Structure formats: C-alpha cells, structure tokens
Amino acid sequence: MLSGSKRLVVVAISVVLMATSCRGGAPFSGRDVTPTPIPLQAEDTARAFLQSWERSNYGAMYALLSPSAQATTRPQEFARLYRDVAAEAAITSISTEVRSALQDGTEAQVAYHVIMESAPLGPIEVENVMPLSWTSAQQQTGGRWGVDWSAGLIFKELEGGNLLRMIEQTPTRGNIFDRNGQGLAITKPAVTVGVVPGEIEDEDRLLAELSPILALDPADIKAKYANAASYWFVPLKEISLELRQAYNDVLSELPGVHLRETVVRSYPEGGIASHVVGYMGAIGPDELDHWKAKGYRGDELVGKSGLEWWGEDYLAGRPGATLTVVTSAEEPVATLKERAYVPSRDIYTTLDSKLQKAAEAALAGRAGAIVALNLNSGQILAMVSWPTFDPNAFISGLSSEEWQALADDPGRPLVNRAVQGVYPPGSVFKIVTMATALEAGGFTPQSTFTCTGLWEGLGPDWPKTCWVKTGHGQIDLVQALIVSCDVAFYDIGLALHNLDSGLLPSYARQFGLGSLTGLEGLDEATGLVPDDAWKMTAMGEGLIPGDSVNLAIGQGYLLTTPLQIANVLAAVANGGTIYQPQILLKVTGSPEQPEEFFTPQVMGQLPISSDHLAAIQEGLVGAVASPYGTAHEAFQGLEVSVAGKTGTAETGTGEPHAWFAGYAPTDGPQIAVAVVVEYGGDGAKVAAPIFRQVIEAFFGIEK
Numbered sequence: 001m002l003s004g005s006k007r008l009v010v011v012a013i014s015v016v017l018m019a020t021s022c023r024g025g026a027p028f029s030g031r032d033v034t035p036t037p038i039p040l041q042a043e044d045t046a047r048a049f050l051q052s053w054e055r056s057n058y059g060a061m062y063a064l065l066s067p068s069a070q071a072t073t074r075p076q077e078f079a080r081l082y083r084d085v086a087a088e089a090a091i092t093s094i095s096t097e098v099r100s101a102l103q104d105g106t107e108a109q110v111a112y113h114v115i116m117e118s119a120p121l122g123p124i125e126v127e128n129v130m131p132l133s134w135t136s137a138q139q140q141t142g143g144r145w146g147v148d149w150s151a152g153l154i155f156k157e158l159e160g161g162n163l164l165r166m167i168e169q170t171p172t173r174g175n176i177f178d179r180n181g182q183g184l185a186i187t188k189p190a191v192t193v194g195v196v197p198g199e200i201e202d203e204d205r206l207l208a209e210l211s212p213i214l215a216l217d218p219a220d221i222k223a224k225y226a227n228a229a230s231y232w233f234v235p236l237k238e239i240s241l242e243l244r245q246a247y248n249d250v251l252s253e254l255p256g257v258h259l260r261e262t263v264v265r266s267y268p269e270g271g272i273a274s275h276v277v278g279y280m281g282a283i284g285p286d287e288l289d290h291w292k293a294k295g296y297r298g299d300e301l302v303g304k305s306g307l308e309w310w311g312e313d314y315l316a317g318r319p320g321a322t323l324t325v326v327t328s329a330e331e332p333v334a335t336l337k338e339r340a341y342v343p344s345r346d347i348y349t350t351l352d353s354k355l356q357k358a359a360e361a362a363l364a365g366r367a368g369a370i371v372a373l374n375l376n377s378g379q380i381l382a383m384v385s386w387p388t389f390d391p392n393a394f395i396s397g398l399s400s401e402e403w404q405a406l407a408d409d410p411g412r413p414l415v416n417r418a419v420q421g422v423y424p425p426g427s428v429f430k431i432v433t434m435a436t437a438l439e440a441g442g443f444t445p446q447s448t449f450t451c452t453g454l455w456e457g458l459g460p461d462w463p464k465t466c467w468v469k470t471g472h473g474q475i476d477l478v479q480a481l482i483v484s485c486d487v488a489f490y491d492i493g494l495a496l497h498n499l500d501s502g503l504l505p506s507y508a509r510q511f512g513l514g515s516l517t518g519l520e521g522l523d524e525a526t527g528l529v530p531d532d533a534w535k536m537t538a539m540g541e542g543l544i545p546g547d548s549v550n551l552a553i554g555q556g557y558l559l560t561t562p563l564q565i566a567n568v569l570a571a572v573a574n575g576g577t578i579y580q581p582q583i584l585l586k587v588t589g590s591p592e593q594p595e596e597f598f599t600p601q602v603m604g605q606l607p608i609s610s611d612h613l614a615a616i617q618e619g620l621v622g623a624v625a626s627p628y629g630t631a632h633e634a635f636q637g638l639e640v641s642v643a644g645k646t647g648t649a650e651t652g653t654g655e656p657h658a659w660f661a662g663y664a665p666t667d668g669p670q671i672a673v674a675v676v677v678e679y680g681g682d683g684a685k686v687a688a689p690i691f692r693q694v695i696e697a698f699f700g701i702e703k
Contacts, residue, residue, distance in 0.1 A: 066146025278306020378579025429554030493552025
C-alpha cells in the first residue's frame with residue numbers, strides 16, 4: 001500500500017534507497033523524485049479514463065475500472081452519476097490534464113487536473129488524485145491497470161454518498177422605456193397555470209373549464225401533458241394576475257390544476273414600436289453553444305431582434321450561482337464555487353410613446369415606414385414600420401405553423417422598413433441634386449430652365465417627360481424645386497454627368513446616403529448610391545448619361561432608407577449639421593455599475609454653403625406654402641408652417657412609392673419626418689397627409 005493518504009510516493013524498483021527516502025513524510029512534488037522506469041501503463045489508463053470523460057463516453061470509462069470497483073458499482077449507476085453531476089452543475093465542456101504518475105508495484109496514483117466549464121459559474125478547476133491497481137487475472141491480456149473508482153474522483157467532497165446541488169439566483173429582466181419612462185417592454189408578475197396529470201379527476205370538465213380561460217383549444221391543452229409522468233407539474237400557460245383573480249374560484253377548485261407565481265415579459269397595448277423594441281424567443285439548437293458560452297443554460301428566452309437583442313447583456317444581467325455539496329439529508333458539506341449575480345439594467349429610448357402611437361395610427365394598414373427626428377440632436381422620436389407584429393405572441397411560444405406563416409407572410413412584418421427597407425426616393429432626392437448643381441455644377445438659384453413637358457436631352461430616340469405633361473414653362477432653380485420640375489433636373493443631371501459622372505454620387509454620399517447612419521441598437525441597410533465603380537462591378541460598364549439623368553430625379557439604381565432621408569431633411573433644416581441618429585437615451589446603473597448615457601454625435605456637415613442651403617430651404621418652404629407647390633393642398637389650414645418635398649418613386653411594378661419628407665416649423669425647426677408608403681401612388685396625396693398627422697400630434701394640434 002502507498003503510505004500517507006495525502007502524499008504521493010514513488011517506489012523505483014531499481015533504486016530502493018530513493019524510494020525509502022521518499023517515505024520519510026515530505027509532501028510529493030514533481031522535483032522530489034525521478035519517475036519510475038516501469039512502463040507507465042497506469043498513466044496511460046488514467047489518461048484514457050480522463051479523455052473518455054471529456055467526451056462523455058461513460059461506457060469507455062466504466063470499462064477501465066478495476067474489477068473491485070466494477071463489483072461495487074453497476075454501469076448504469078456509474079453513468080447516471082456522471083450525467084447527474086454534469087446536469088446539476090450545467091457543465092458544457094470538460095478538459096483534463098495528467099500532472100504526474102507514481103507506481104509502487106501493483107498500485108499507482110495519478111495526479112490530474114480537471115477544468116469543468118459551467119454555464120452559470122464559468123470554469124470549475126479541480127486537482128485530484130486517481131488510485132489504480134494492477135490486476136493480473138486477465139487471460140487474454142495478461143493483466144491491466146484499473147481505476148479504483150469512487151465518486152470522489154469527480155469531486156473529492158462527493159465521497160460517502162454526498163450530493164451536488166446548484167443554487168441559482170436569476171435577476172428579473174430589465175425593462176425598456178420611452179424617453180419619459182413609459183414602459184415599452186416590461187417584466188411583470190404573472191401566474192403559471194399547470195396540471196399534475198395524476199391528480200386530474202374529471203378530464204372533460206378540466207379541459208372545458210381551462211380552454212376559455214387560457215384561450216387554448218382543449219386538444220392543445222391535452223397534448224401538453226399527454227406524455228408527462230403522473231406526478232409532473234406541466235405548465236400550460238402564463239396568465240395575468242387580473243385574469244387569475246377573475247377566475248380564481250374555478251382554478252382553485254379544479255382537481256389537478258396548480259398555480260405558480262412567476263414573472264413574464266409583457267409588451268403593453270400589443271406592442272408599441274415593436275420593430276424597435278424587438279421580441280424574445282427560445283434558444284434554438286444552432287444557437288445553443290453561443291448562449292451556453294455566455295452563461296445560459298439553454299432553456300431561457302433571449303432577445304431575438306431590436307433592443308431586446310441589442311441590450312440582452314444589460315437586460316438579462318447575469319445569473320448568480322452557488323455549487324455546493326450536501327449530505328443525503330441535505331445538510332451542507334462544502335461550497336465548491338460561487339459567482340455573484342449581476343443585476344439587470346433598464347434601457348431608456350429616445351422614443352416618445354405618444355408621438356409613436358400617433359404615427360402608428362397614421363400609417364396603420366399601409367405598408368411603409370415613418371421616421372421622426374429631433375433635428376437638433378438626431379434623437380429618434382418615432383419609428384414606425386408596417387405591417388407590424390405583436391411581440392407578446394412570442395413569449396407564450398409560436399407553433400411551428402404560426403412561425404412559418406409569419407416567416408412566409410409577403411408583407412414581411414418582422415422587417416423594420418424604417419431602417420432595413422430600401423427604396424428609390426424619387427423627387428425627394430432633388431434636394432441633393434440641387435445642392436450638387438449649386439456647389440459643383442456652375443448653377444445658381446437664378447439659373448433658368450424651359451419645361452415644355454417633353455425633354456430630349458439624350459436625343460430624340462430617348463425622350464423623357466415631366467410629371468406635368470404640359471410643362472412648367474420658364475422657371476428658375478428654386479422654382480424648379482418648388483414645383484418638382486423633372487425637366488429642369490434632367491438638364492442638371494446631364495450637365496453634371498458631362499462635367500464628371502462621379503459628382504452627383506459623391507455629393508449623395510456626403511449627404512449620408514449609400515452608407516450606414518451609425519445608428520446603435522438596430523440593424524440597418526446601407527442603401528445604394530450607384531457610381532462608375534459599382535456599375536462596372538455589377539454590369540461591366542460605367543455610368544452612362546441616362547443613368548445620371550435618372551439619378552438626378554431619384555430614380556434608376558438609387559436606393560435609400562427612410563432613416564437616411566429623415567436625416568438628410570434634419571441636416572437641411574438645422575443649418576447643415578449631420579447627426580448620428582440616436583435611439584438609445586441611457587442604460588440605468590446598478591450598485592456596481594454607473595448609468596450609461598448616450599449623447600448626440602455630430603457625424604459631419606453638408607457639403608454646401610449657407611447661401612446655397614438657404615436657397616434649398618426656400619424651395620422646400622415653397623413646396624408647401626406656394627399655391628404652385630406640390631404639397632400645398634395637403635397642408636392647407638395647418639397651424640404650423642411646414643417645409644418639405646414630395647416624392648413619387650417609380651418602381652417598375654405597379655403603383656409608385658409615395659414619399660414626403662420635411663420639417664417643422666420653418667422658423668426655428670424642431671422635428672424632421674420622412675414618410676414612405678410602398679406602392680402608395682402620389683406622394684402629395686398619400687404620404688403628405690400622413691406627415692401632417694405626425695406634425696399635428698407632435699405640436700398637440702387638435703383636429
């Protein structure tokens with residue numbers, strides 16, 4: 001036998017004196033002795049045992065036990081213990097290393113190091129010693145080393161029938177608020193209604209009573225517990241405290257029904273700003289490794305889109321956990337590892353719920369988007385995308401059929417059109433074209449154009465028309481913007497192309513088009529500003545004059561997002577400052593962490609002089625105020641002065657997209673808004689009235 005239960009002793013058969021000196025009592029270290037020259041079969045066996053543990057190959061591990069260990073432990077019990085430990089400690093992976101191996105005749109000890117990665121605790125490191133013995137009664141092999149196994153080889157503290165226990169402390173998920181503290185996504189108390197199948201006395205009555213309360217089909221309720229053990233509690237659905245109170249008598253008297261208090265994620269009023277807030281869902285199989293690496297068990301709901309996704313670390317905090325060993329009587333023995341929980345934190349957005357709801361009501365039923373900005377800071381006051389969805393539906397869980405129907409919906413309700421939808425902006429882009437003409441094209445605000453309704457600047461074989469078929473007559477550049485004369489901007493597009501085909505694309509990019517705005521918190525599309533390089537890559541040729549002419553009126557290959565267009569109008573209105581759009585206001589602090597504030601960020605300046613910008617602003621004011629302005633009719637009688645630009649963007653399939661983008665008031669502007677209605681038709685007749693409703697809501701104007 002090896003002497004000293006807490007010592008490692010080597011006996012080298014050929015060096016007796018060395019072995020004798022090591023028995024004197026000093027603790028073993030790798031520098032104290034020289035490893036024995038006896039073949040290290042014990043180390044090989046230990047290493048194979050540990051490597052099988054890494055792979056959860058419990059059958060291979062059991063085969064390496066010594067006969068005496070196998071005689072006292074059945075393979076099923078052996079495997080179950082390892083599985084139970086892995087489950088209780090939420091082990092995601094195991095790595096092992098042999099430190100040293102010592103043999104003394106037919107006995108050996110192998111020191112080893114184990115790192116168990118636990119989802120809630122992180123790495124759990126264990127130093128241990130594995131005893132092995134040589135068995136010669138092996139007819140085929142002539143003998144082998146076997147592990148003299150006990151539960152203490154997992155954790156020493158598990159010796160003697162002790163048990164492992166994990167105690168977790170999970171923070172309540174943080175809330176998402178608007179700028180004024182109005183809840184957009186909140187965690188509130190609820191009640192889980194469930195059944196214990198073995199306690200059900202009258203199944204027909206139970207199903208009939210529960211079905212209307214839970215809004216579930218009786219067959220669906222029955223299916224939930226059909227394969228459950230008789231003693232299991234099977235959760236059916238969470239209900240509000242109010243609903244529980246209303247049906248308390250029924251729920252309390254039904255044999256087999258049990259109620260448990262819980263908390264649930266809730267989105268008031270069916271979801272306000274659902275595309276911004278996002279939704280939560282179960283962790284999918286392909287995501288499991290990612291979330292387990294972050295400390296999740298895998299059965300939680302996590303943010304899937306919007307701020308629920310972006311802010312997951314803030315909103316979820318981090319669960320705390322304590323891994324302990326207890327006796328069979330649940331008396332504490334030892335604490336193996338503990339990690340304090342990190343409190344959840346709340347997110348405040350820049351949204352104004354009142355304005356958001358008014359904008360949603362204004363667009364409801366029409367595919368498209370609205371973005372409203374504080375034009376002096378870039379803060380987003382409202383962001384609407386339609387069709388929308390109810391994020392509450394994801395909390396209770398969608399069936400595969402429901403999810404597929406949502407994914408296949410041609411209206412794409414999960415897409416945030418405000419930042420991910422890309423559209424040709426049509427005549428709204430004439431703002432950029434006019435700026436380029438003034439700054440780089442040699443034009444002035446007084447430059448004149450003659451519009452007969454027909455334009456043949458590309459030759460008689462490629463005639464183009466103005467939207468006013470009879471023409472606008474002779475007009476100057478500011479008037480051309482007011483009446484949105486296509487012919488004037490055809491002339492400009494061709495002139496700019498002849499100067500340099502890269503001029504207009506370059507200015508478009510300096511206005512913030514064709515690239516991400518820098519919005520933090522939401523995924524956005526870049527859009528597309530076509531230039532020679534892009535077209536050469538995509539089509540094998542550079543821009544031709546017709547491309548630049550189309551680009552000048554916001555058509556052709558040009559694609560923008562509603563957020564980009566709103567940002568352009570905001571910069572035009574505030575004197576030329578381009579702000580980074582902002583949806584995040586602050587993240588609240590905790591005892592360990594300070595509040596985080598998000599402040600306005602200046603991204604640049606419009607590439608235009610103040611005089612030229614004033615000419616563009618004059619044209620935008622005239623588009624609404626002048627009797628000849630394209631948007632004049634839509635804003636008659638409005639108490640607040642508005643400046644803006646209509647757009648009717650041809651799509652090539654069906655009706656054009658309807659646009660209106662502008663700001664208000666014209667004196668001391670405060671808010672910029674972009675509206676697009678997919679295949680809506682005339683921007684002045686469809687998008688401009690929606691814009692007006694948003695402005696009325698912002699300024700509190702009663703209709």
